[in-house]
Structure formats: structure tokens, C-alpha cells
Amino acid sequence: MSPAIELIAINKRFGDVHANKDVNLTVERGTIHGIVGENGAGKSTLMSILYGFYEADAGEVRVNGKPIAIRSPIDAICAGIGMVHQHFMLVEPLTVVENVMLGAEGGRFLRAGEAKVRTELARLAKEYGLEIDVDAIVGELSVGLQQRVEILKALYRGADILILDEPTAVLTPPEADALFNLLRSLKEQGKTVILITHKLREIMAITDCVSVMRRGEMVATVETANTSPPELAELMVGRRVLLQVEKAEKSPGRPLLEIEKLSVVDTRGVLRVANASLTVHAGEIVGIAGVAGNGQSELLEAIAGMRRPILGSVRLGGREIRPSEHNPHQMREIGLLHVPEDRLRMGLVPSFAAFESAILGFSHEGRLGHGPILDHDRLIADLSAKMEQYDVRPPAPRLKTSKFSGGNQQKIVLAREIERNPKVLLVGQPTRGVDIGAIEFIHRRLIALRDAGVAILLVSVELDEIMNLSDRILTMCGGQITGERKPSETNEQDLGLLMAGVTDEAA
Amino acid sequence: MDLGIIATLFDSALRLSIPLLAACLAGLWSERSGVVDIGLEGKMLVAAFAAAVGAYAFDSAWIGLLAGVGASVIFGLVHGFASISQRGNQIVSGVAINMLAAGLTAIVGNAWYGQGGRTPPLEGVQRFSGVLLGHSALVYIVLLAVPLTWFVLGRTRFGLRLRAVGENPAAVDTAGISVTGLRYTAVIIGGVLCGLGGAYLSVGQAAGFLPNMTAGRGFIALAALIFAKWRAWPALGACFLFGLLDASANQLQGVVLPGIGEVPVQAIQALPYLMTVILLAGVIGTAIPPRAAGIPYVKER
Numbered sequence: 002m003s004p005a006i007e008l009i010a011i012n013k014r015f016g017d018v019h020a021n022k023d024v025n026l027t028v029e030r031g032t033i034h035g036i037v038g039e040n041g042a043g044k045s046t047l048m049s050i051l052y053g054f055y056e057a058d059a060g061e062v063r064v065n066g067k068p069i070a071i072r073s074p075i076d077a078i079c080a081g082i083g084m085v086h087q088h089f090m091l092v093e094p095l096t097v098v099e100n101v102m103l104g105a106e107g108g109r110f111l112r113a114g115e116a117k118v119r120t121e122l123a124r125l126a127k128e129y130g131l132e133i134d135v136d137a138i139v140g141e142l143s144v145g146l147q148q149r150v151e152i153l154k155a156l157y158r159g160a161d162i163l164i165l166d167e168p169t170a171v172l173t174p175p176e177a178d179a180l181f182n183l184l185r186s187l188k189e190q191g192k193t194v195i196l197i198t199h200k201l202r203e204i205m206a207i208t209d210c211v212s213v214m215r216r217g218e219m220v221a222t223v224e225t226a227n228t229s230p231p232e233l234a235e236l237m238v239g240r241r242v243l244l245q246v247e248k249a250e251k252s253p254g255r256p257l258l259e260i261e262k263l264s265v266v267d268t269r270g271v272l273r274v275a276n277a278s279l280t281v282h283a284g285e286i287v288g289i290a291g292v293a294g295n296g297q298s299e300l301l302e303a304i305a306g307m308r309r310p311i312l313g314s315v316r317l318g319g320r321e322i323r324p325s326e327h328n329p330h331q332m333r334e335i336g337l338l339h340v341p342e343d344r345l346r347m348g349l350v351p352s353f354a355a356f357e358s359a360i361l362g363f364s365h366e367g368r369l370g371h372g373p374i375l376d377h378d379r380l381i382a383d384l385s386a387k388m389e390q391y392d393v394r395p396p397a398p399r400l401k402t403s404k405f406s407g408g409n410q411q412k413i414v415l416a417r418e419i420e421r422n423p424k425v426l427l428v429g430q431p432t433r434g435v436d437i438g439a440i441e442f443i444h445r446r447l448i449a450l451r452d453a454g455v456a457i458l459l460v461s462v463e464l465d466e467i468m469n470l471s472d473r474i475l476t477m478c479g480g481q482i483t484g485e486r487k488p489s490e491t492n493e494q495d496l497g498l499l500m501a502g503v504t505d506e507a508a
Numbered sequence: 509m510d511l512g513i514i515a516t517l518f519d520s521a522l523r524l525s526i527p528l529l530a531a532c533l534a535g536l537w538s539e540r541s542g543v544v545d546i547g548l549e550g551k552m553l554v555a556a557f558a559a560a561v562g563a564y565a566f567d568s569a570w571i572g573l574l575a576g577v578g579a580s581v582i583f584g585l586v587h588g589f590a591s592i593s594q595r596g597n598q599i600v601s602g603v604a605i606n607m608l609a610a611g612l613t614a615i616v617g618n619a620w621y622g623q624g625g626r627t628p629p630l631e632g633v634q635r636f637s638g639v640l641l642g643h644s645a646l647v648y649i650v651l652l653a654v655p656l657t658w659f660v661l662g663r664t665r666f667g668l669r670l671r672a673v674g675e676n677p678a679a680v681d682t683a684g685i686s687v688t689g690l691r692y693t694a695v696i697i698g699g700v701l702c703g704l705g706g707a708y709l710s711v712g713q714a715a716g717f718l719p720n721m722t723a724g725r726g727f728i729a730l731a732a733l734i735f736a737k738w739r740a741w742p743a744l745g746a747c748f749l750f751g752l753l754d755a756s757a758n759q760l761q762g763v764v765l766p767g768i769g770e771v772p773v774q775a776i777q778a779l780p781y782l783m784t785v786i787l788l789a790g791v792i793g794t795a796i797p798p799r800a801a802g803i804p805y806v807k808e809r
Contacts, residue, residue, distance in 0.1 A: 075684030090679040104683025106665040
């Protein structure tokens, strides 16, 4: 039997960037095949070529042994290939039925096709357990259900080969488990699944085979049973990496950050944080686990002074913060620094030179220049030194901020905030879009700060990160803190339940 | 106020709302596809000019209409080329269309006819005359565009795709449908509708072209579009409301109010505009435009 997919010597350039270099890939029919690699390794580009979203500069695609030209998604759909993109390709104001129909309407008028979609969706719901309210507005569905719509779209179009790009990034652990069960049942039906991810745990749990990409090249394809996470990480990065940073036991000091009964509403008046209380001690990392959008962002922003809480108090070093001084500027002055979760929107100005981004929020500091005039030579020299210390590549202070990779941008933000000797450090999603090598570096830095007595409040949607770094873990769901655990006394299932809102009392 | 006055008022409100409605529906098509169109004014103006020229030259209102629609579609395609193919800023392109139209019609009109930018007066078959209840065929064509727009957008494959492309073009692209094709089609439909509105002004309502005869109607139509939240039937309501305001402004001229005296003509003429500001500022609540409106589509890497 010929393989479901064969990619032969695929090449693709975007300007100077050689995104795919002579990539070969064979995916056997009826298997789940993982593709791993760091950000920018070329995984998504390769899959976009297979799906016809981009055209390869050179190379051949064979589906079920037959060479075919895929010039647009139509060709891919006709060849039985479906794709679930990382950012869903859904039209939010339309209903589920309309979204599923789009591009496969089955006629000039919608009425006839609609009936067919409804019967087909009912059949798929029964066959795979993919139940959904077909008349719901897609924008009002949870992220997990939106993903279900994407999968239904692909199945409705008769996909035999399903590509999923980072499908679990937005799911709770129970939702991810449900997805994996679905993928297994698709496999049993003889369908082929290609899973792009950067989570090695998922690769180990569900795939039959795994291919590793690095800097646009396919460096290895191995059977999952014959490999291990450390080996995959080494293949991805090209050197040995520590997936888990060493951390010594340390007893926390006095409380530095105390939050009591804090409630926050967003600009539309919706309650995002409800009655949250927490304490972070000196020399302690407290991690907040939760699925994106459950109030963690708002909590961080409220503590940092970017949002005004409607209720509750914040104490820093034992002193109550007055509302009049609860703004980002004053909070920084008194030792609370913040690495915001969305570095491009809140932490940096992408179009600034790196040395300008590196003083955002601190440009008033006298040492940076003469009165209101900034001393560029000094700023550049300053950042040069920091770039060396933080291993920022390339070490070019004049380069535009947006030209750095995600990991290096994050290092610039981190360097800027840490240099100001924080007492309390708020860190949001420190390794989102950051490659494994840089993750290791950032984790070491955070632990070094904790060892130096800084109180760190960490928000992350990566459970591994929370488990590795935290001394204590809090979970959030729907704006409430639903539980507290020690990392040594918990596991993913336990945290997953808390993140889904199943509290200790209810359980 | 007796029934006669009310009937007259509604009649003139209908006349006044027709060009607004045509432009408003044009904007609806364009913006539901994701192309912001503030060049409605300019397109109506060239259409009015071309319609008057065509009607005069060929002694036929219908040829005038064809010329008007043609001119408007060409201007629409210029906007489409700038904002769809070249991914330019749609506001800048729209402003350019408006300025080009205002200048070009005045200069060419003056060069051809030497009457300060006016076209020669049209009479007889050079104009659209009433066919039913005193209204011309153009009025009914524009009114018919309302249910047609509603049906096509809501009930057809093309409509579904068009709505989708204005919200999330990437979703349309990954479904294997051409984003560019859909948007150009929408821009052309918008051009045809603006052409109807412009032709109505110069060969239906008036008898010939006057410089800047659209007088901001394209912008009022944009206001009506927001008021109607980009939907066809509410667009009819919004445009009729603005037409009614305009018509009552005419009726109110010369009326003496107790304690104030005669209301200045300018104050009354400002009423529809004032109303627009008030309506947009608060009354209608949040009007959410199509999410991709104004954003050129670029395949992300």
C-alpha cells in the first residue's frame, strides 16, 4: 500500500528566508504522524504547502502514491486533505452550518445545501461523538467547540488526511484528552492524521511516528516508540538541552505581594476576576495555571496598575497601595516590575530600534541622558552589555525590534525589567513563541531571581512551565482562584480538573 | 397639518432618499466584502456628470444612465485596484476618488460646454419622467435593489462568501475561494448602485448636471449605512428617515417660531446633518462593522 503523503525535495523561500530546504516526508496511511520543531523551523510552511496555501518553489507532492499539483486549497480538498489551522479559519458572526458550508455550498442557493449539511453533521456527531449546536453563532462558542467546527468542516469535505497545527494550544487538559480520543478514533476509521506541535509530551502520547524539523530542514523521522523527549529536544535544537531546569528547595521569606479579594471588570463591564486573594513571599515563585482567557491576564494587569480593580486591596512589602498611586509608573518606582504577556503589544514597540524598546517605561531615568535629551551612545552601550549577558542574537542594539526572533525579543524585555532590581516581578507567558533553547535560559534567569529573594508571580498557559518553575501553584477558572497545590503533590489531571472549575469542595 | 401636506412630505422624502439609498446600498456591498468605501460621494458625482453628458449627447435618458453607471464602475475599479490589488489605504484612496471626481467633473464640464461646469439643460426624453405615481423608473429600480440585496446576501452562495470575506478573508482563502475576485465583484456592484444614484440626481431629479450636485449625499449615505448596521432593510429605513428630515427642512423654511422669530434657512438646512451627528453619537448603540473592513488581505507567513 502506498503512503498517504509523500513530500519530495520541497523548497520554499520567503525573500531571504529559506523556510523549507529539500524537505522529504513520508506519512503512512492510517497513522498519526507528529511533526515537531521550534518556532520558525518550517513546520507550518510545509503544511501550508501541502494544503495549497502556498506554492512550493520546487518539489513534488504525492497523495496515495500519485503525484499531484496542489496550487490552491481546492486542489488539496479534492485530494482529501483537510487542515485545522492554529488560528481558526472561521467566520465568527456566522452560524456553524454556514461555516461548514462555506466553499462547499452545493449549489447557487443556500437552502438545498443547508439540508445536506444538517444531515451530514448529525451523522458525524453520532459516528465520532462530535455533537454541536448547528445553529449557534460560531463566535459565541468556546474555543474547544470552535475547534470542533474546524474538524467538522474538514470531515464534511471528505478529508481522509487531517492536518492539525498546534491544536492543543488553546485547550484545557480534559479538552485535549477528548481531542486525542477523537484523533484515535479517526485513525481507527483508516484516516491519516498529521499533528504539528511543540509539546513533546503529546508526541509521545499519541503519535506513531515523529518527524523533527530544524531551521527549514527535516533532520529526522523516527518511530515514536523508539525515541524519548530528551532525544527529540536535542534533535530540535541541535544540542543537548535541559527540559527541566534544576531548582533547589528554598523556604520562602516574608510576604512581599499580598492581594486580597480583588475583583476586576473589563471594558465591556464583564467581571473577569472575582474575589481573588493570593500572597507571594520573598524567594518564591507562585504560578497561576489556567486556560487562556480565564482572568489571569486581567489579574496581572490589575496588580501592575494597568487596570483599576473595582474591589479589593493590593499590598506591596506590607504597605497598602493607595488607588492614586496604583499605576504602572508608580508601581515600578516602588519595586513591582512586570513582564507583560503580550510582548509585541504591551512590552515593546516593534518599529523601534532595540535600544529604544529597551528603555520603555524608564526613559525618565536621569542616567539615560542629559535632562530631557536621551544619550543614544550610552543607551546603545548599555544594551550591548545586556545583550551579551542575556545572549541576545544578533547582538545589534540598533536593529529594529521586530527583526528579532520571539525568544530574543523576550530576552530584551526580561533584561529591561530585571535590571531595575525588582522586589516583586510579574511575569506573563514568559516563553510564548520562544524556542526551546531560549526557554531554558529564561527559566534559569527566573529561578536565579527567586533564589536572590525576589517574589515572582508567574502566569502561563503551559502546564509544564508552571510545574517546573513554581513553588506553589494556583489555578484559575472563570475569574476565580479554584485551587492551590504544591508541584510535588499534584499532577496534570488534578490541575486540569481545577482549571476546568471542578473545585476541591465540589469534587 | 392636513393629509395633503403629509402626502407631499412623504413624496418628497422618497425622492430625496433615493440617491441616499443607492449610495448606501453601494457602501453596504463594498463594506460587507471588507472594502471601506468613502468614495461614494465621488462616484455618484461622476455618475451624475456622465449621465447628463450621455443623455444630452444621445438624446436618451437610458443611454445617460448607462454612461453614469459606466463612469461610476470605472471609478470603483480604480478604488478596487488601489485597495484590493495594491493593498493601499482604503481611506486615502476614497478621499482621492472624491477629490478627483469633484475636480474632473467641473473642469471637463466647463471645457465642453462653457457654462461654469454645468451641462446644458435636459428636456423631454433626455430625462426620466414619471411612470408610476409620479416617480420614474429609476426610483423603482433603486427600491428593488433593497430586497435583492437582502436575498442575495442572505440566501445565496455568493452572498455567504461575500459576508465571510468581509469578516475573515483568511477563512475564505483556505476554503479555496478567491478573496480578490469576491472583493472586485462587490466593488463593481457598488459602482453600479452609485451610478444609479448619480444618474437619478442629474437626469431624474434635476435636469442636468451642476458642479458638486451630490452635496455630501455620499457621506450621509455612509452615516445611514452605520445607522443601519450594514443591513439592507434597515438601510431603506435609515435613508428614508434622512430623506424625511431633508424634506421637512424644506417645509419648515420660513416658519416663524414663537419667541425666536423666523428660523434662518441655514439652521433648517443643517438639521439632517445635525441629526446624523446625534444619531451616530448615541442613539443607535454600538454598530460593529464587518471585522475585516478596511484591512487589505495579505496571506500571513
